[in-house]
Amino acid sequence: MTVRWPTPYDLATGLVTGVAPPDAAECGPLRVAPTALSPLAALEAAVLPALRRPPCLLSFSGGLDSSLVLAAAVRVARREGLPDPIPVTWRFTGAPRAYESPWQDEIIRVLGLGRDWQILTADDDLDLVGPVAGRFLHRFGVLHPLNLHLHLPIVELAAGGSLLTGVGGDQILAGWRRPGPASLRQAAGRLRVGMRRRQPATEMFPWLRPAAARQVRRAVRAEERAEPDRLAERIAWHLRRRDLRTTVACFSRVADAHDVRLVQPLLDPVFAGALVGWAGRRRRPTRAELLTGVADAELPAPVTAARRKANFLAVFLRDPTREFVRHWDGQGVNEEVVDPAALREVWSRWPIPECTAGLVQHLWLRQNPPASSPWPAPRMEVSP
Template identity: 60%
Template sequence: MTELPMLRPTRREIASGVVLGHVPDPSGTSRTGRRRPRTPSTAAGNRAVTPLAALDLAVLPALRRPPCLVSFSGGMDSSLVLAVALRAARREGLPEPVAVTWRFTGAPRANESSWQERIVAALGLDAWQLLQADDDLDLVGPAARRLLHRHGLRHPVNVHLHLPIVELAAGGSLLTGAGGDQVLRGWRRARRGPVRARLRRSAATLRAGLRDRMSAGDQFPWLHPEVSAEVWRAHRAERRGEPRRLDHRIGWHVRRRDLRLTCGSLRDIGAAHEVAVVNPLLDDGFLAALSGSAGRLRCPPRSRLIADIAAGTVPEVVTAARPKARFLEVFLRTPTRRFVEGWDGSGVDEEIVDVAALRALWSRWPIPGGTAGLVQDVWLGLNPAEVRRSEPPRPPVPEAYR
């Protein structure tokens, strides 16, 4: 994915917790996500490269910049990246990547340990580092504070979970599964499948329809009504605008500001520690190969796409469908609870935020996840970073490793 200049969330995006809109694409993607025709020579080259081969090429620069760490949660995307990177390292005689995994106390819905252990065993992985988090990854906990003071408020609000991993990779590289939710999954669901699956999707469609009928105030009750209505309309319009065809969906998602801000945050955090952060699932060559092989499919299931990409070259457990973990309780811990309980109502944009409504919401626990950006923004305003006068500027990460 072509990099653009650094982007920051707007005041309204911080207040609402929703990042909307697209950025211009100098590579020639149209507003609908449809890519303009390539030159014949480029197109011919893309047809010769399978998605697996392209993904293999995408991980090699990181493997050649050791230590190479993989942010491995046990989910489908990070598992695929880990398996492909391990396979490429063994073939090329390169140092094997080190999988780094967070384990969380008091967050049962974020527990993916059984999948992690099965995948690590199936891959024969020796280098696996476990990090333990209690309040460490809270919205205003130790890792978040370090990130906020060095980089300011970034998107997404949980990006600080990568900071300790980047610090471990200092001078090397980090592979992530960023972009998988957008490129391989998207928002729209496949229409075909077993009867039970179709019934579940029908129920999900019904629930989505009911949500659409809810007032904007129900969705963003901490915002002023007129602001909430504008954000809700724009949010619904963007979700409904997602193309169904895979190739169009890919082009549409990679231009979304949400994804661009995420990649920019990861890149900048890595550069501060001379770490090349590589997101193979957003590599231009991989996206072109995937569009060429499966682009005409409409809303293909994620499990099917991943299995097709792997092409039988990795253990089945890597590509098996699994429940998606929920991480909100990882980030809403004691530091955030204490902070919002003591909040005096200052530090927010009162033209956007209804202070009385927000105080009422923050008086109950857990607080809405959509207000997480406000928590960090207010905390940073009350706890500004000290000016670092003696720290020399870090050299940028070479373009070849981005």
């Protein structure tokens, strides 16, 4: 569990699985220690170091997590007499399910940030092997998550300053891959549907060798079963998950390379402790309940209002990826894990499976190595 970078096995399967044991020194204790601070006060304390190192940019999608962090940062900046955080937003063509402009506009309006708001536009720019990803892959190699290159232009804008993000919200404030059933009837219905829909592992991961497909499905199901119900234990469990820890380590590597202080306030231990102190004994609190509690009627209502969660897959699967997979020569994969013929068959249909994105980037980089790179590649582990 000491590995931070995605391994070749991760790239082949498309998933980063594993949870460190509670006694792992670098991963913290089994439980998050509760604090007496309110969640909002703890969140405000977490964003303050970034505001004190201007320019302070914030990666702002308009979703719930980045909106919450932005509202808290604006509140602190104006109270402390510091410059407002600068929201930076991507807008995309040809990706209607990623459309969040109305929410973005509303949040910026209620927070009074229109003058300094930075809007970046992308067509094929953010494709898995498009121009931004190409620069990213040549400098850093394949990191996790596989869309991390989307933040490269934002990090470059923040050079010498700081960057706030909403990373961790899907784990700390949401969690539970599937909410519990509301009744015994619903539970029985889910069981019947699950039995009908259960697919062999080789159908879920058709590009993998059968043994690898079975292994990755077992790992995913084990994590789904292991996620605790009670909020205090769930937060501690997520903070030990390799998926989240790898995300933080990779993002930090990119920020450090640009002299950017990266602050992930939703993962701040004091904020986690404040959530536990306030609601740690609750079982499966909803995201809406947690957001309402964090805002504590002190933030503008649109910040925590329910909204559709955007889907960004179409942003990253564009013409450059389509052309690359169409002409892939079948070389470069670990054939003990990946079946090249099966992968070619999977890639003959569009869109390609999201879990093969790591293979796309890995194989593209193998065919398009940097001319010369002063940045050493991260150490890679062969085993899962």
